[in-house]
Amino acid sequence: MARWKWLLGLLVCVAVVAGVWTRLQTPCTRPITLRLGQVDDKFGVTRDEALEALRHAEELWERALGRALFTHDPRASVTVNLVYDERQQTTQARDRLQNSLREAEDSHAAVGRSYDHWRMTYDGRARDFEAKHAAYEERAQAYNAQVQQWNARGGAPPEVQGSLETERGRLEAMRRQLENDRAALEEFGATVKSLAEKGNAIAEAHNRTATTFNSSYGEPRQFHKGEFDGREITVFEFHDVRDLTLVLAHELGHALGLGHVNDPTAIMNAVGGEQPIEPLSLAAADLAALKTRCGRR
Template sequence: MFRFIKPILIILVIALAATASLMQFQKTRCDEPLYYSIGEFDERFGVSLDKFKGLLLETEEVWEEPIARQLFSYDPQAAFKINLIYDERQQRTVEEKKLREKITVSDSSYSALELEYTTLNDQYEARLLRHEAEVGYWNSRGGAPREDYNRLRDEQIELAIMANKLRALADRLNELVERHNLTVSTYNQKFNVARIFDQGQYDGQEINIYQFEELSDLRLVLAHEFGHALNLEHVENPKSVMYYLMKEQETGNLVITHEDLNALKLECELN
């Protein structure tokens, strides 16, 4: 029976060696580029195809430049697709933008009307103070000469007109405030929350983009889904591209954070 021990050990050693050999030559996700093409492209987003291609190239660089390695490559014939799909999420974004613009216009209208009210009120109070002082002066002397009396009477009428205008302006201001606050309340209830990254989706076969407002938002969503395509998971830093919420990232100057870079190096087996 001892004769069978040695061959079994040899077989095990060979198997282990083969496994080690396979592990040695196993490729990481970063060893060759992910070739992609553009699939469905809905023009209702208001972005041209050429602009979208340019944004994709910019997004590639977000991940490639920090490790000086090509990770993505555009190929019109590639099976991996990036799709721009217009659905209720983008409709919601359009609605949010319109409501926010309405708030901005309302705020501007209120500011202009408030300035008009403040200016007129200052003028009114200054004139009223002078008028009352002069009336008091003449009353203390038993009455004003006819010329001064007529002038003060006309001035009193003008002050009454100014007071009526101030009341009308105050009513308009209060009405604007009520409408503005109602709009702000509606906006806060519907939209003023950090957005979970459902604007895009990577499913292993393609990337679908569903929602963005500005091109800088689109670049961030693309970068986030490109990260998932590199097998990266979410990280904890709210400023990171791979954070699970679209919240505190610097979309105007999009760069990966230390946490993003560490995750990338780990996936690419870089020191």
């Protein structure tokens, strides 16, 4: 009885090896069966969103060959898992920092627009004030010259005194208006100065954050967002559903037997970061690798 069990085990092993050998010899002839397994909710995506991303990733390869390369089966040969660990924590920290940079840039732009508006208004009012002040000074000098002339003659006649008093009243009204204009101009100037200081503070904070971001995340990294070990596709990190689709497409490429390619815009490039996410598509290098591996049937 033990001998028959041993023989049965041997036959099963031979069958498995034969199946693997057949698959290696005839790649892409039968669809790879897939199953969506673990989806850690700390990623912030639903199971339906993950499944949609997986199907979109499958379609990229299938459309290129015009036939089914993957199918879903509860008893699948390849399970797809989304496993949350320190890599995704790092990605989320990076995204938060990048969002802070974008918010700072938006705030700086808004403050800049406000500064430009107030500075333009201030400059216009300053020019008006200078013109009014110059006109006042000119009239005041003329008035004072007349007064001095009449005083040198021993005083002005009554009719001249009346006109001088009228001019003096007008000059006093102009002076009061100039004082009001000066106070308003100083308020405008204080607003302009405050906006300039606020803009500079935002710029300095942005530059500090940018320095931190570049030192921590500026260098492109090897494509370790996911891995395929022959039985499982495990995704460790992604920014959003579109990026998840890219990671899944990359690992599905490995499941098809594709290696890395040199084109930095290709899905199968070893370094992530330069692939176009929207719309996601296969590069020429991806297509060449796929056709070399799978051919056309």
